[in-house]
Amino acid sequence: MIDYDKLAADYAAHRTVHPGVLAELLEAINEQDASRIMEVGCGTGNYIRTIGEGRAVQCVGIDPSEGMLRQARKRAPGIEFLAGTAETLDFDPDFFDLVFSVDVIHHVGDRMAFFRGEERVLRPGGRICTVTDSEDIIRRREPLVRYFPETVDVELRRYPGIPVLEREMVEAGFTGIRESRVEASHSLSIIGPYRDRVFSSLLLISEAAFLRGIARMEEDLARGPIPCVSRYALIWGRAGGPRPPSSGFRG
Numbered sequence: 001m002i003d004y005d006k007l008a009a010d011y012a013a014h015r016t017v018h019p020g021v022l023a024e025l026l027e028a029i030n031e032q033d034a035s036r037i038m039e040v041g042c043g044t045g046n047y048i049r050t051i052g053e054g055r056a057v058q059c060v061g062i063d064p065s066e067g068m069l070r071q072a073r074k075r076a077p078g079i080e081f082l083a084g085t086a087e088t089l090d091f092d093p094d095f096f097d098l099v100f101s102v103d104v105i106h107h108v109g110d111r112m113a114f115f116r117g118e119e120r121v122l123r124p125g126g127r128i129c130t131v132t133d134s135e136d137i138i139r140r141r142e143p144l145v146r147y148f149p150e151t152v153d154v155e156l157r158r159y160p161g162i163p164v165l166e167r168e169m170v171e172a173g174f175t176g177i178r179e180s181r182v183e184a185s186h187s188l189s190i191i192g193p194y195r196d197r198v199f200s201s202l203l204l205i206s207e208a209a210f211l212r213g214i215a216r217m218e219e220d221l222a223r224g225p226i227p228c229v230s231r232y233a234l235i236w237g238r239a240g241g242p243r244p245p246s247s248g249f250r251g
């Protein structure tokens with residue numbers, strides 16, 4: 001079990017938006033003239049804050065970690081950050097134009113409750129976007145896998161596969177399911193994010209494996225920056241198909 005309260009300060013210091021994910025979200029927002037947007041599992045609020053900046057839109061971020069929410073509120077006082085979980089989205093039906101989550105779905109215990117909840121709070125035609133890692137992305141994480149190959153098995157056990165997610169989204173009532181991929185290259189010149197274990201998979205491997213990887217990374221960094229590629233899979237869908245007969249929501 002990962003304690004996100006403890007990670008909050010490191011997340012605020014090191015975690016940034018992926019430009020490809022942000023670009024796709026903004027394109028969807030512009031395309032449908034979205035004015036009510038929610039990020040589920042917003043962490044320190046990087047994505048929802050950037051979306052809210054300079055736009056006349058109502059933005060809501062929810063997260064179960066008070067530590068994450070504290071950081072988020074400090075950085076974007078104008079945005080509504082609320083305590084809550086993906087499984088219990090307590091909002092009016094047909095309210096949001098876009099509901100998205102980034103790097104959260106592998107933490108969600110009851111995904112069907114989450115997807116059904118998203119379908120319920122979205123207006124008909126509103127869009128869902130689930131941003132996650134596919135199996136091939138997990139196997140090709142660069143440089144994580146080069147230095148910490150032990151993370152692969154851990155992550156393959158944690159992350160639901162894309163076909164599973166797509167099936168569940170359809171079962172929850174979403175239509176027009178499609179997947180897109182984004183990729184961005186950058187270079188790493190400080191070891192801080194890895195030493196601070198900003199990547200939660202580093203909390204799930206043995207101490208020996210972690211220290212081995214850190215030592216090799218330090219050696220390579222002494223010779224110069226390390227090339228990195230960050231990839232994500234985005235699964236999109238639209239609300240407003242026939243509602244499932246028993247949705248099991250509160251409210």
Ligand SMILES: C[S@@+](CC[C@H](N)C(=O)[O-])C[C@H]1O[C@@H](n2cnc3c(N)ncnc32)[C@H](O)[C@@H]1O
Binds near residue numbers: 004068
């Ligand atoms: C890897 S972080 C991603 C944060 C943010 N989306 C980002 O990309 O910067 C995962 C986040 O999911 C949150 N989380 C964990 N379990 C959750 C759940 N059941 N419902 C909603 N959020 C959850 C954690 O508190 C944490 O902030």
